[in-house]
Amino acid sequence: MNLDKRFASALMPNYGVPPLALSHGQGCRVWDTDGREYLDLIAGIAVSALGHAHPAIVEAVTRQVGAIAHTSNLYMHEREIELAERLLTLIGADGRVFFANSGAEANEAALKLVRRRQGPGRPVVVAAERSFHGRTMGSLAITGKASIREPFGPFGLDVRFVPFGDVDALRAAVAGGPGQFSAAGGDCGAVVVEPCLGESGVIPAPDGYLRAARGICDETGALLVVDEIQSGIGRTGAWFMCQREGVLPDVLTLAKGLGGGLPIGACVGLGECGDAFAKGDHGSTFGGNPVACAAALAVLDTIERDGLLASVTAVGERLAAGISATTHPLLSGVRGAGLWLAAVLTSDVAVAVEASARQAGFLVNAVQPDAIRLAPPLILTAAEAGEFLSALPGILDGAA
Numbered sequence: 479m480n481l482d483k484r485f486a487s488a489l490m491p492n493y494g495v496p497p498l499a500l501s502h503g504q505g506c507r508v509w510d511t512d513g514r515e516y517l518d519l520i521a522g523i524a525v526s527a528l529g530h531a532h533p534a535i536v537e538a539v540t541r542q543v544g545a546i547a548h549t550s551n552l553y554m555h556e557r558e559i560e561l562a563e564r565l566l567t568l569i570g571a572d573g574r575v576f577f578a579n580s581g582a583e584a585n586e587a588a589l590k591l592v593r594r595r596q597g598p599g600r601p602v603v604v605a606a607e608r609s610f611h612g613r614t615m616g617s618l619a620i621t622g623k624a625s626i627r628e629p630f631g632p633f634g635l636d637v638r639f640v641p642f643g644d645v646d647a648l649r650a651a652v653a654g655g656p657g658q659f660s661a662a663g664g665d666c667g668a669v670v671v672e673p674c675l676g677e678s679g680v681i682p683a684p685d686g687y688l689r690a691a692r693g694i695c696d697e698t699g700a701l702l703v704v705d706e707i708q709s710g711i712g713r714t715g716a717w718f719m720c721q722r723e724g725v726l727p728d729v730l731t732l733a734k735g736l737g738g739g740l741p742i743g744a745c746v747g748l749g750e751c752g753d754a755f756a757k758g759d760h761g762s763t764f765g766g767n768p769v770a771c772a773a774a775l776a777v778l779d780t781i782e783r784d785g786l787l788a789s790v791t792a793v794g795e796r797l798a799a800g801i802s803a804t805t806h807p808l809l810s811g812v813r814g815a816g817l818w819l820a821a822v823l824t825s826d827v828a829v830a831v832e833a834s835a836r837q838a839g840f841l842v843n844a845v846q847p848d849a850i851r852l853a854p855p856l857i858l859t860a861a862e863a864g865e866f867l868s869a870l871p872g873i874l875d876g877a878a
């Protein structure tokens with residue numbers, strides 16, 4: 479039986495049947511099970527930061543799995559401590575780290591941290607419309623996309639949604655709900671925000687929005703939780719996107735690119751938020767797994783050693799400029815930062831563009847009906863970006 483049929487009969491239908499089965503990869507290239515080669519411009523949804531089969535990750539993971547693959551939280555291991563120290567150094571602030579296995583789990587830890595720190599008197603979380611924070615019941619409760627959230631409510635969490643990027647709406651929502659305005663911040667425990675909406679189509683916050691959110695939180699005592707699960711670890715050319723505005727959150731959540739393809743998430747509590755959890759307050763059997771931590775350290779080392787932040791900025795600018803310079807009736811523009819872009823289309827043809835790109839040997843993602851997301855490995859070269867730009871007019875013709 480072919481893989482399509484076996485997938486459909488053995489796996490739950492929540493993803494539908496994907497169009498390709500991948501067998502292996504090397505650098506920014508992947509091959510499907512029929513031996514066709516593709517330039518990977520989506521990197522497993524901004525995950526494979528160093529591309530595929532990068533020697534630094536292969537070596538680190540191989541060495542670690544041969545030494546000890548799992549300790550549980552009953553025992554320490556050095557890689558986890560080292561990774562926490564490294565992350566705090568990159569953030570540039572004092573704090574403490576909790577390791578999880580995914581983005582949703584990192585956000586769940588953040589929600590519990592907020593509850594622990596703010597107590598039951600400030601139960602409200604303010605989150606953005608069109609945001610995405612994960613699929614578990616807590617992270618889904620704060621996800622601003624009604625079509626994926628509402629079928630699973632009610633949730634045990636009091637959430638106030640505000641239009642993304644609107645400072646006045648944020649201030650009003652943090653100060654209080656209808657009829658319960660309080661200048662002191664009343665019932666709002668935290669604001670949770672992405673610096674750039676990922677799943678809604680790579681939509682950066684307006685300049686100054688994060689800084690304004692920081693100010694509102696400072697005035698009212700709400701905690702600022704910044705979800706950098708997709709934007710962090712060099713994706714935009716900065717280690718963390720909030721650093722581009724000089725904003726230090728109270729809680730920062732990370733996952734996707736951190737492990738370079740190995741599953742790991744992190745909830746970083748900064749300042750006093752690092753001390754929010756007492757012994758016994760939270761945990762994870764696999765969180766901080768030595769193999770995942772070794773992979774993450776290899777990712778951070780390689781980004782640093784190979785100057786990838788500068789490369790992400792330069793290659794990203796080249797890619798964005800090339801898309802923006804492409805004139806085609808289906809293409810209206812480009813948005814995003816670093817190697818995290820959306821090619822914006824003039825109508826709802828993203829699925830056809832994705833399929834046409836695949837035919838032409840490029841993996842991209844129809845993130846919205848009218849937007850194609852590019853989130854390639856951070857090691858993408860200018861020449862590889864050029865390959866896609868040369869092919870783009872033909873890809874768009876193929877979708878028309």
Ligand SMILES: *Cc1c(COP(=O)(O)O)cnc(C)c1O
Nearest residue numbers: 580581582610611612676707708
């Ligand atoms: C992907 C993503 C998540 C969820 O991460 P999972 O690992 O899929 O649970 C949360 N927040 C943002 C911003 C994301 O992009």
